[in-house]
Amino acid sequence: MVEMVNAPGKSGATTDVYPPPAAHIRPSFASLPKSATTQSPTEASLKSVKSVESIAANGAFPLGSLRVNDLNQDDQPATPLTTPAIPNQTMEVSKAKPPPALLKGGDVFILDDLPANFTVGCDAMSFNTTKPFPGFKDLPPGAHLIWVAPSESTSSRSAYWIHTPEKDPEEPGEVYVKQWDKFNEVLGDPASHAEERFQKEKLEQIFGSLAPYQFRATTSGKLQIEAPSQEDDALPTFLNNTTIWFQLTFAISPGLLNRITSKDQRTWPVTTMDGVSGEVSMAEEARLYAKGTPQLRFMFPMDTHLINPEAEGRERTRQALDPTNWIIDKLEGATAGGHADDLVGELQFGFLTGMHLGNYSCLEQWWFFVTRLVFRSYNLVVERPQLARDLIQTFHAQLLYNDRYMDGDVLEDMPANAKMLQKAMVTYKARLDEKLLALGDRCTPDQHSAGVAFSSLEAWLWRLGWDLRGEYVRSGNVMLEDGEIVQAELSDFEDEDERGEFAPVVVDLEDGRETGLVSWDR
Structure with missing residues (x-):
C-alpha cells in the first residue's frame, strides 16, 4: 500500500487535492472526516477533480511525502506501482540530492525558519541580521561552532558543533539543516525528514543568498574580526586571522564531541543552560534548572582528585605536587580509552562553548584546566613535550582570541581566578626553566619547542602587566x-x-x- 499526496510542502501548508489514485494508492488525507454535502456523486467527483479548495494537514508526515507501506496487501502478488493519468501533470520522486557542483567549496549549514533581527555566529565571526538569515556555505574542513540568539543582549544562546572531515577536492560536501523552534526558542533538528529533504531540494534556489565562510558585510551587522595590526607581525604564524580558529579547534574531533555530549551523531547541540558533570551547584541554583538539562561530561571533571587512588608513598606525594603521571595514566590507560589530544580538545571545547554561549559551567571547567592541570603539570614538558607545547599554544591562542574577538573578557570577569592563574604561571615558569636547564644537551627538539612556546606566551602576557620572572620583593x-x-x-x-x-x-x-x-x- 502506498500513501501519496501531490505537492511538496511544509507541515501545515495548504495543497490542492488530486483525484483518488489507482489501485494500491490512497490519499493520505483519506481518513479526514467527510463534510456534509447535498451534491450528487457525479458532481462531487467532478468537483474533487477540479477543486481549488485546499485543506490544512498537521502531522509527522507533511503533505508532499510518499510512503510505501505494503505492496502485498491481502496476501496478493505485488503489482507494479502505477500513477493516475492526470492531464498535463507529472509525478516525480526526488532523491533530495543537491547538485554536487554547489558543494565543492565545502559544507553547507542551512538555518530554516530563523526570524529577522537575530544575532548569528559562525566560528570567529558574528553579526546582527536585519532579515531572515538562510545560513552559511563553503565551510572548510575542521570543527565549527554555529550559534544563534534572539538579540545581542539575550541570556540564552543555542548552537551546534559540526565537524567537516578532510575530503577529496572533487568530493562534494554535506548539507546540514537546522530549524528554529519558535515554541522552545532553541535551534534544533527539522520537524521531520520530509522537511529536511525539502530544504535540501531547494538548495540550488537559495545557494546564492547563503553567506560564504569568509563573510565580510557592512549592512547586516558588525563583525568581530579586526584588520591585522602592526602588533600581529610579532606574533607566531598560528595566531593570525586565517589560522587562529584551527589552533583553537584542531583537537576537537567527532569522537571527543560524542563523548562530551553523550550523543553519537553528526551534529552536536549545546546551549547556554548546559551543565557540566562534576560541578558544584548551590541548591537554590539547581532548582532554577530543569531536571532534563543536558550534562556535558569531561574526562577530567573539575571535582576529580588529581591522584591515582592506587598510588602510594612517594609516588602519591609526587602526584600531589605534580599531576603529570596521573594525566598520562588517564589519557593512555586502557580503562579511560583516552587519546593524547583529548586534554587539548577538552580545553578548547570548554573555552569556546563557554565564551560564545555564555555557558558559566564550561568556563568553570576551563578555569579548572588552566589553574589545576595545565600549569601545574611541570614534568609534562619532559614526559610528553608535544602535549605540553599544544596546551601552551592553545592557551596562548585563547587569550589572544579573548582579547581580539570577544566582547567580554574572561580574565576581567573572574578576577579571583585570574589572580590564581597568574600565581600558577609564575611557579610553572620557574619549574619549566629548571627542567629544561637540567636536560642540557639531552633536550630534544620537541622539548625545546615547548620552551619556546611558553617564552612567546610570556612575552605576550607583558601587555597585561603580568611579570612571570618570579623575582618578587616580599x-x-x-x-x-x-x-x-x-x-x-x-x-x-x-x-x-x-x-x-x-x-x-x-x-x-x-x-x-x-x-x-x-x-x-x-
Whole structure:
C-alpha cells in the first residue's frame, strides 16, 4: 500500500487535492472526516477533480511525502506501482540530492525558519541580521561552532558543533539543516525528514543568498574580526586571522564531541543552560534548572582528585605536587580509552562553548584546566613535550582570541581566578626553566619547542602587566597615591616554599608538639 499526496510542502501548508489514485494508492488525507454535502456523486467527483479548495494537514508526515507501506496487501502478488493519468501533470520522486557542483567549496549549514533581527555566529565571526538569515556555505574542513540568539543582549544562546572531515577536492560536501523552534526558542533538528529533504531540494534556489565562510558585510551587522595590526607581525604564524580558529579547534574531533555530549551523531547541540558533570551547584541554583538539562561530561571533571587512588608513598606525594603521571595514566590507560589530544580538545571545547554561549559551567571547567592541570603539570614538558607545547599554544591562542574577538573578557570577569592563574604561571615558569636547564644537551627538539612556546606566551602576557620572572620583593617601602610612603609585605606566596602548593613548612617542636599552639591540658 502506498500513501501519496501531490505537492511538496511544509507541515501545515495548504495543497490542492488530486483525484483518488489507482489501485494500491490512497490519499493520505483519506481518513479526514467527510463534510456534509447535498451534491450528487457525479458532481462531487467532478468537483474533487477540479477543486481549488485546499485543506490544512498537521502531522509527522507533511503533505508532499510518499510512503510505501505494503505492496502485498491481502496476501496478493505485488503489482507494479502505477500513477493516475492526470492531464498535463507529472509525478516525480526526488532523491533530495543537491547538485554536487554547489558543494565543492565545502559544507553547507542551512538555518530554516530563523526570524529577522537575530544575532548569528559562525566560528570567529558574528553579526546582527536585519532579515531572515538562510545560513552559511563553503565551510572548510575542521570543527565549527554555529550559534544563534534572539538579540545581542539575550541570556540564552543555542548552537551546534559540526565537524567537516578532510575530503577529496572533487568530493562534494554535506548539507546540514537546522530549524528554529519558535515554541522552545532553541535551534534544533527539522520537524521531520520530509522537511529536511525539502530544504535540501531547494538548495540550488537559495545557494546564492547563503553567506560564504569568509563573510565580510557592512549592512547586516558588525563583525568581530579586526584588520591585522602592526602588533600581529610579532606574533607566531598560528595566531593570525586565517589560522587562529584551527589552533583553537584542531583537537576537537567527532569522537571527543560524542563523548562530551553523550550523543553519537553528526551534529552536536549545546546551549547556554548546559551543565557540566562534576560541578558544584548551590541548591537554590539547581532548582532554577530543569531536571532534563543536558550534562556535558569531561574526562577530567573539575571535582576529580588529581591522584591515582592506587598510588602510594612517594609516588602519591609526587602526584600531589605534580599531576603529570596521573594525566598520562588517564589519557593512555586502557580503562579511560583516552587519546593524547583529548586534554587539548577538552580545553578548547570548554573555552569556546563557554565564551560564545555564555555557558558559566564550561568556563568553570576551563578555569579548572588552566589553574589545576595545565600549569601545574611541570614534568609534562619532559614526559610528553608535544602535549605540553599544544596546551601552551592553545592557551596562548585563547587569550589572544579573548582579547581580539570577544566582547567580554574572561580574565576581567573572574578576577579571583585570574589572580590564581597568574600565581600558577609564575611557579610553572620557574619549574619549566629548571627542567629544561637540567636536560642540557639531552633536550630534544620537541622539548625545546615547548620552551619556546611558553617564552612567546610570556612575552605576550607583558601587555597585561603580568611579570612571570618570579623575582618578587616580599617586603619594602611603597608610595601611596597621596604620596605617603608605607612599609608593605606581599603575601602572594606566603604559604609556599620553593613555590610549591603542597611544599612542607618548617615549624619548631616542643615535646612533640608545634610551639605556639594553644593547649587545653590542665
